[in-house]
Amino acid sequence: MSFHSIYRHGFARVAACVAVSCVADPAANATAIIETATACHKQSVATAVFPELCLCGYAIEDLVMQDPLLDAVERGLTRIRAASAELMTVLIVGAPLRHGARIYNCAVVIHRGRILGVVPKTYLPTYREFYETRHFASGAGMTGLEITIGDAGAPFGVDLLFEADDVPGLTIGVEICEDMWIPVTPGSELALAGATVLANLSGSPITIGRALSRDLLSRSCSARCLAAYVYAAAGIGESTTDLAWDGQTTVFENGVLLAEGERFRQDGQITIADIDLDLLRQERSLMSTFDDNRRQKGAGAYRKIVYSLRPPMTDIGFARTVERFPFVPSDQSRLDQDCYEAYNIQVAGLVQRLRAIGTKRVVIGVSGGLDSTHALIVAAKAIDLLGLPRSNILAYTLPGFATGSESKANAVALMQALQVSASELDIRPAATQMLRDLDHPAGRGEPVYDITFENVQAGLRTDYLFRLANYRGGIVIGTGDLSELALGWCTYGVGDQMAHYNVNAGVPKTLIQHLIRWVIATGQFDDEVARTLSAILSSEISPELVPVQAGETPQSTEAAVGPYELQDFNLFYTLRFGFRPSKIAFLAWHAWNDVAKGEWPAAFPADRRKAYPLADIRRWLEVFLRRFFAFSQFKRSAMPNGPKVSAGGSLSPRGDWRAPSDASAAAWLEDLERNVPSA
Numbered sequence: 001m002s003f004h005s006i007y008r009h010g011f012a013r014v015a016a017c018v019a020v021s022c023v024a025d026p027a028a029n030a031t032a033i034i035e036t037a038t039a040c041h042k043q044s045v046a047t048a049v050f051p052e053l054c055l056c057g058y059a060i061e062d063l064v065m066q067d068p069l070l071d072a073v074e075r076g077l078t079r080i081r082a083a084s085a086e087l088m089t090v091l092i093v094g095a096p097l098r099h100g101a102r103i104y105n106c107a108v109v110i111h112r113g114r115i116l117g118v119v120p121k122t123y124l125p126t127y128r129e130f131y132e133t134r135h136f137a138s139g140a141g142m143t144g145l146e147i148t149i150g151d152a153g154a155p156f157g158v159d160l161l162f163e164a165d166d167v168p169g170l171t172i173g174v175e176i177c178e179d180m181w182i183p184v185t186p187g188s189e190l191a192l193a194g195a196t197v198l199a200n201l202s203g204s205p206i207t208i209g210r211a212l213s214r215d216l217l218s219r220s221c222s223a224r225c226l227a228a229y230v231y232a233a234a235g236i237g238e239s240t241t242d243l244a245w246d247g248q249t250t251v252f253e254n255g256v257l258l259a260e261g262e263r264f265r266q267d268g269q270i271t272i273a274d275i276d277l278d279l280l281r282q283e284r285s286l287m288s289t290f291d292d293n294r295r296q297k298g299a300g301a302y303r304k305i306v307y308s309l310r311p312p313m314t315d316i317g318f319a320r321t322v323e324r325f326p327f328v329p330s331d332q333s334r335l336d337q338d339c340y341e342a343y344n345i346q347v348a349g350l351v352q353r354l355r356a357i358g359t360k361r362v363v364i365g366v367s368g369g370l371d372s373t374h375a376l377i378v379a380a381k382a383i384d385l386l387g388l389p390r391s392n393i394l395a396y397t398l399p400g401f402a403t404g405s406e407s408k409a410n411a412v413a414l415m416q417a418l419q420v421s422a423s424e425l426d427i428r429p430a431a432t433q434m435l436r437d438l439d440h441p442a443g444r445g446e447p448v449y450d451i452t453f454e455n456v457q458a459g460l461r462t463d464y465l466f467r468l469a470n471y472r473g474g475i476v477i478g479t480g481d482l483s484e485l486a487l488g489w490c491t492y493g494v495g496d497q498m499a500h501y502n503v504n505a506g507v508p509k510t511l512i513q514h515l516i517r518w519v520i521a522t523g524q525f526d527d528e529v530a531r532t533l534s535a536i537l538s539s540e541i542s543p544e545l546v547p548v549q550a551g552e553t554p555q556s557t558e559a560a561v562g563p564y565e566l567q568d569f570n571l572f573y574t575l576r577f578g579f580r581p582s583k584i585a586f587l588a589w590h591a592w593n594d595v596a597k598g599e600w601p602a603a604f605p606a607d608r609r610k611a612y613p614l615a616d617i618r619r620w621l622e623v624f625l626r627r628f629f630a631f632s633q634f635k636r637s638a639m640p641n642g643p644k645v646s647a648g649g650s651l652s653p654r655g656d657w658r659a660p661s662d663a664s665a666a667a668w669l670e671d672l673e674r675n676v677p678s679a
Contacts, residue, residue: 001313002313002314002315003582003586003675003676003677004314004315004586005312005313005314005315005316006274006316006317006318007167007311007312007313008313008586009278009582009583009586009587010168010169010276010277010278010279010281010583011274011275011276011277011278011318011320012046012047012167012169012170012197012274012275012277012311013043013044013045013046013047013272013273013274013275013316013319014045014046014047014048014049014197014228014230014251014272014273014274014275015040015043015045015047015048015049015089015230015270015271015272015273016048016049016230016231016232016249016250016251016259016261016270016271017036017040017048017049017050017232017249017268017269017270017271018050018051018232018233018234018235018236018247018249018261018265018268018269019032019033019035019036019050019054019268020032020236020237020267020268021051021054021057021234021235021236021237021238022057022237023057023059023060023237023238023239024056024057024060024063024069025056025057025072026055026056026069026072026073026075026076027072027075027076029054029055029056029057029076030055030075030076030077030079030080032268033050033054033055033076033080033091033093034079034080034083036048036050036268036270037080037083037084037087037089037091038083038087039270040087040089040091040270041086041087041088041089043270043272043316044088044311044312044316045088045089045270045272046088046089046090046164046167046170046309046311047089047090047092047170047172047197047199047230048089048090048091048092048270049092049199049200049201049230049231049232050091050092050093050094050201050232051094051201051202051203051232051233051234051235051247052094052105052107052121052176052177052201052202052203052204052234053094053095053096053105053203053234054093054094054095054201054234055073055076055077055093055094055095055096056069056072056073056095056096057234057237057238057239058094058203058205058234058238059203059205059238059239059241059242059243060239061131061135062134062135064096064103064135064136065103065135069096070096070097070098070103073095073096073097074097074149074150075150076095077093077095077108077110077115077149077150078149078150078151078152080093080110081110081113081114081115081149081150081152082113084110084111084112084113085112085113086112087111087112088112088309088310088311088312089111090109090110090111090116090162090172090307090309091109091110091111092107092108092109092110092172092174092199092201093107093108093110093201094106094107094108094176094201095108096135096136097118097120097147097149099120099145099147099156102136102137103135103136103137104120104121104136104137104139105120105121105124105132105135105136105176106118106119106120106121106176107119107121107174107176107199107201108149109160109162109172109174109305111307112307112308114152114154114307115149115152115154116154116155116162116305116307117154117155117156117160117162117303117305118147118149118154118155118156118160119139119157119158119160119174119175119176120137120138120139120142120156120157120158121136121138121139121175121176121177121178121179122138122139122140122158122175122176122179122186123138123140123178123179123181123182123186124136124138124178125177125178125181129205129242129243130178132178139157139158140158141158142156142157142158143157143158143159143301143303144157144159144303145157155303155305157303158186159300159301159302159303160174160302160303160305161173161190161193161194161195161302161303161304161305162174162304162305162307163194163304163305163306163307164306164307164308164309165306165307165308166308166309166310166311167277167309167311168277168281169196169277169278169280169281170196170197170277170309171194171195171196171197171304172195172196172197172198172199173186173187173190173191173193173195173197173198173199174190174198174199174200174201175187175190175198175199175200176200176201176202177200177201177202177203177204179200180200180217180218180221181217185221187200187221187225187227187229188221188224188225189297189300190302191225191226191227192225192290192293192294192297193294193300193302194302194304195225195227196227196228196277196280196281197227197228197230197275198221198222198225198227198228198229198230199230200218200229200230200231200232201232202214202231202232202233202234202248203233203234203238204233204234204248205234205238205243205244205245206233206243206244206245206246206248206263211246211248211263214231214233214248214250215250215257218231218250218252219252219255219257220255221252222252222253222254222255222256223252223254223255226254226280226283226284226287226290227253227254227280228251228252228253228254228258228275228280229250229251229252229253230250230251231248231249231250231251231252232248232249233245233246233247233248233249234247235247235248235264235265235268236265236266236267236268246263246264247261247263247264247265247269248260248261248263249261249269249271250271251271251272251273251275253273253275253276253279253280254279254280254283258273258274258275258320258321259271259272259273259319272319273319273320274318274319274320276320278577278579278583279577282577282578282579283577286578318590320590321598322587322590322591322598323591323598324565324569324591324592324598324600325510325511325565325568325569325601326568326569326572326573326576326648327508327510327511327568327572327646327648328510328511328514328601329601330598330599330600330601330602331599332601332602335514335518335601335602336518338511339511339514339515339517339518340518340522342507342511342515342645342646343378343381343515343518343519343524345506345643345644345645346378346503346504346506346507346643346645347378347381347382347385348643349501349503349642349643350362350378350379350382350477350501350503351382351385351386353475353501353641354382354386354475355386357475359473359474359475360386360388360392360473360474361392361393361394361472361473361474361475362379362382362383362392362393362394362474362475362476362477363394363396363465363468363469363472363474363475363476363477364376364379364393364394364395364396364465364476364477364479365395365396365397365398365461365462365465365479366395366396366397366411366414366415367397367398367403367407367411368397368404368406368407368408368409368410368411368414368536368539369407369536369539370509370512370513370516370536370537370539371479371480371481371484371504371509371512372411372479373410373414373516373533373536374479374504374507374512374515374516375477375478375479375503375504376393376395376414376415376418376420377418377516377519377524377525377529377533378503378504379393379477379503380393380418380420380525381524390418390419390420391419391420391421392421392474393418393420393421394420394421394423394468394472394474395415395418395420395421395422395423396422396423396424396425396464396465396468397411397412397415397422397423397424397425398424398425398426398427398460398461398464398465399424399426399427399428400427400428400431400457400461400545401428401431401453401457401545401546401547402545402546402547406539407539410532410535410536410539412424413532413535414529414532414533414536417525417526417528417529417531417532418525418529425464427457427460427461427464430460431456431457431460434456434460435452435453435456438452438456440452440453440456447547449545449546449547453545453546454491454545454546455491455495457545458491458495458496458545459491459493459494459495461496462476462491462494462495462496462498462499463494466494466498469500475500475501476498476499476500476501477499477500477501477502477503478496478498478499478500478501478502478503478504478505478640478642479496479499479502479503479504480496480497480499480502480504480505481504481505481507481508481509481512482504482505482506482507482508482509482571482645482646482650482651483508483509483510483564483567483568483571484509485497485505485632485635485636485639485651486567486571486575486624486627486628486632486651487561487562487567487624487627487628487632488627488628488631488632488635489557489560489561490635492634492635492638493638497635497638497639498638498640499640500640501640501641501642502639502640502641502642503642503643504642505639505640505642505643505650505651505652506642506643506644506645506646506650506652507645507646508564508568508571508572508646508648509564509567509568510564510565510568511646513537514601514603516533516536516537517537517603519533520533520534561623561627562619562620562623562624563610563612563620565592565610566588566592566612566616566617566620566621566624567620567623567624569584569587569588569591569592570584570588570620570621570624570625570628571624571628571648572648572649573587574624574628575648575649575651575656575657576647576648576649580668580671580675581621581625581668581669581671581672581675581676582671582672582674582675582676584621585614585617585618585621585672585676588612588617588621589614589617592610592611592612592617593611593612593613593614594611595609595610595611613679614676614677614679615678615679618672618676618677618678621672621676622669622672625665625668625669625672626665626669628665629659629663629664629665629668630663630664630665633659633660633661633663634661636651636652636653636657636659637653637661639651639652639653644656
């Protein structure tokens with residue numbers, strides 16, 4: 001199976017379909033459904049959901065009780081069944097069917113020439129414009145039964161699940177329209193019984209505001225049930241005697257809208273999305289209360305109807321939006337909301353810590369880089385909320401052997417603009433003395449710039465800050481971010497890994513620049529502060545520990561550990577979902593292979609927009625795996641307190657991530673080696 005096949009990486013393609021309806025004409029409707037089903041097959045759709053009663057039309061009133069119409073419905077289903085023989089797509093169509101002495105509003109599940117099963121509607125609305133109990137019987141309590149349609153027998157009842165034996169995690173449960181509008185839905189029970197894809201065949205005539213209600217219910221069900229929810233409502237061609245129809249189609253997954261179709265369309269449509277079955281499985285595994293609910297409520301006895309999908313093994317494209325920056329939404333309104341919440345989470349965390357310990361001063365090192373800049377403006381807002389003077393922020397610039405003039409000037413300008421207590425403490429004399437005491441060549445003036453040379457500087461900065469906090473009666477505010485903790489890009493112990501409280505510990509590197517932009521845009525501080533923040537945003541990320549000669553390129557963090565935009569991508573899908581490296585590489589390639597494809601955050605500079613080939617993605621993913629799993633956990637196991645910020649997770653050993661410090665990365669590296677091509 002190709003690396004680029006979605007079915008290799010735990011995805012399945014679903015479709016919400018609306019064909020042009022012909023009122024009370026099952027033969028014409030069957031033809032339209034077959035045409036739509038064939039189009040779905042050509043697009044490698046695994047499951048296609050059609051509207052309620054689409055074989056005859058929803059609003060045909062008493063005609064549904066006429067034998068000629070019901071006979072024509074059965075003939076239409078027989079045609080669809082025969083036409084499906086060469087199609088891979090599971091078809092879920094709505095039809096009125098006779099069973100015993102009554103007529104039932106049913107969903108008929110058809111695949112490769114078989115009727116896999118028939119699910120009757122449970123909850124029949126009989127209020128306002130609805131009068132379903134006049135025509136139909138409820139399927140409530142109907143289990144373990146069989147039905148005959150034409151010359152084909154099939155399972156009949158509300159106890160059916162449809163499971164693909166060759167696509168792990170693809171299990172379909174079906175409910176019909178009103179079934180989702182009640183407090184405890186059939187879909188909820190189906191999800192507890194194992195359904196990962198919930199199909200809703202809906203009639204649902206449109207009135208003002210009803211589309212929003214459908215979206216709310218579909219989104220909510222997909223979130224609560226940790227499932228995909230495929231919704232198709234009746235549309236063009238339905239009777240408008242007393243009602244109208246908009247043909248709404250949506251696909252939700254775990255509370256997220258993946259795709260929606262055009263409403264009030266004047267022809268048929270197929271709304272396609274690739275759902276992530278691995279994600280749903282992982283979410284159900286991680287959220288232990290989901291299974292607790294199943295065991296307490298009792299999932300009931302469901303019949304599993306097993307079928308073989310036989311999906312394609314080739315590249316069929318990817319019908320799913322993958323954000324380049326999973327911690328940074330490209331939608332501006334969502335990003336603004338995220339930044340508002342993130343900034344205030346950080347501020348609230350620090351305010352509570354200072355109140356709890358009765359300390360009125362904070363000590364912080366300011367380099368002029370993004371992380372310390374952001375930590376300083378968090379501290380400034382916290383001190384303001386506590387009603388304390390900003391002079392209680394003791395801010396230090398601590399120049400070393402490679403401190404750049406631009407970053408130092410930015411640090412000084414920011415401290416002055418914020419009116420904090422600003423000081424400079426040159427660490428070079430102490431660092432030189434320590435290097436001499438260690439008998440290090442750099443202590444004798446030799447240009448040996450190894451890890452010891454770097455960490456002497458990083459350690460001294462932290463040492464000074466802690467002693468200053470002792471002396472001045474404050475606490476040290478940490479500035480290192482979530483991305484650095486993931487990669488272990490920090491100096492352990494007496495170094496930037498340690499603080500009394502780290503406000504940035506839950507903030508990924510790729511989000512910090514947007515937080516600073518939000519602070520500027522929303523006027524959290526005056527214009528002078530805003531101008532300095534803007535200057536800092538344009539600077540290169542560098543630890544500034546290794547001296548360079550004139551004309552040489554300054555030390556670059558990303559040259560050593562990889563682009564943070566890729567490493568944050570890798571972190572998100574590792575930490576939040578536990579995905580295989582091969583799947584992360586697949587997602588990263590779709591997110592990053594083309595600069596022109598997809599949306600970028602609005603304020604992201606055009607000259608910094610990059611694309612990455614698969615070889616680069618694989619290379620930096622390997623770096624991530626080695627550093628995250630096999631190297632840096634000991635630093636995270638001893639990390640200081642700080643608030644969780646992102647739903648993507650934190651790395652606190654007291655929170656989202658608990659792992660041994662002496663683990664091996666072999667299993668993750670093996671998956672990368674076996675399943676991700678090098679080019």
